[in-house]
Amino acid sequence: MVSPFIRRRRLADELRTLREEREMTADELAKRIHYSRMKVSRLENAHGRPDVADVITILNTLEVNESKWTEVVRLAHEATRKGWWDAYGNAMGARHRLYADIESGAATIREYNLSAIPGILQTPELTSSLIEITKREGRLDFNPAKMVEARLRRQQEILRPGGPKYEFIIDEGVVRRRTVPRDVMAAQLQHIVTVMMAEPQLTTRVLPINADMEGALLPKATFALYTFPDPIDPPMAIVDTITTDLIHTERREVRRYIQRYEDLTRGALSPEDSLALLTEAAELLIDEVGPPNDE
Template sequence: MTSPFVRRRRLAAELRALREARGMTADSLSRLIHQSRMKISKLENAHIRPDLAEVMKILDALEVTGDKWHEIVRIARDAAERGWWDSFGDAMGDRQRIYADIESGAETIREYQPGAVPGILQTPEYTWALIELAKAEGPIGYLPERLAEARLQRQRTVLCPGGPPYEVILDEVGLRRFSVPPEVMRTQLHHIINIAETEPRVTIRVFPLVTGMVETLMPRSQLILFTFPDPSDPPMAVAATVSADLFHTEPDEVARYLRRYGYVRNAALSEVSSLTLLGELADQIIDQAGPHT
């Protein structure tokens, strides 16, 4: 399916551009269609699911006709679609719900992860260990059981036959500086190796501790790059922060993140060497933990 989140962002940009081309303010448009200024703002910033009838009213108010009218209505229909993640509501966590939405329509996914293992590669035990860490920090905004269930569904969606090619670069620092129990981390590393060896569309590489001179600015946090089948849906770069994710589709911004990802990829170990290192790290974890783990 086409990602509703991606289409909501495209619809927002299209409606804003059409309104501005008519020289009309959001206030004027809201009065014409008898809606609040806030409603127009949320629609033009992709903060709400569109109502198809309201989008048609906007197009009529902006005197949009012909092929453009049909194009915008098609985008609005896609933007209003619901996916499996909607049945979870807020219980799976807002951030994970957006990722599930985007992944559902992605053509390719590339990810640099400097810390925790990406959700698509996590074992249930690893996921639950992270949940316990989050609970120790304070109140959480999701239901643990539903989050864990949704994460498994995300994995089935991305790793299913016909799913998108998925490339992950794991930072050796994050692999060595783990925060889950040693036995959980060891099992997790073997799980990653197994996925890489059995899933032909999944590529796992490790960004090593020692790389020599860094030729460009490094990604400062988790970075995910998406492309989509429809060339009219622009590539997307997502930079994660502690409390929120930043979604970029502006060509200059996406190009900047592509350069940073490209450096990490060029400096990463080969696929074979990466899997060898993951196996060695798994053995080291148990050796260092001792017989009581």
């Protein structure tokens, strides 16, 4: 499935370009079609699912030729499609829903995680533990049970036949630092090892604390890089901050994140050594917790 979000971004660029080619301001266009300036702005900035009828009205007003008209209307239809995540509404959280949408049409995903296990590989127990910690910051903007359920669905979609090639680098501090119960983290690390050994399209690398990163600029936040099957859809970088996700599609900006990721790759352990480190870390935690209580 082509990501509706990516199609909305491309549709927005097309509409804005077509208007500017005719040397028409957004205000002028809005007046001609008797729409509010805000409505035109939302379409040109990919805010929300578009109305195909509105897009057709704009194209007709701009007197777009038949081939371009057909192309843009097709984009508009693709931008309105719903995915499995729409059934959850706001219950799974807006940020989580955005990632599910983008992943649905990705060809490759590369992620560097500075502070947590990537969501796509979290066990339900780890996700639940992190949700309990998040509650301390105030009211949740998602339903915890639905969040866990949706995250499992995201994992299934990533691992589906024909799914994207997914590579992630996690900082060793994520593995060693204790923020959740030891048994939960031990099971989580074992889960990653099991999945990585079973799924050839997934690659994991650990960036060790003592990595030689001379000459490299280290990222200041967690980020993910996406490419898409259609060459017209540009690569994308999404930066994960505490309160929001920053989306970059401008090629020079994305290139900087690609460079940082490539630098991290050179400093990271090989996939084989990374799995050995994760296995050793899980075993240490199991030793600390002790054998399970069978009573």
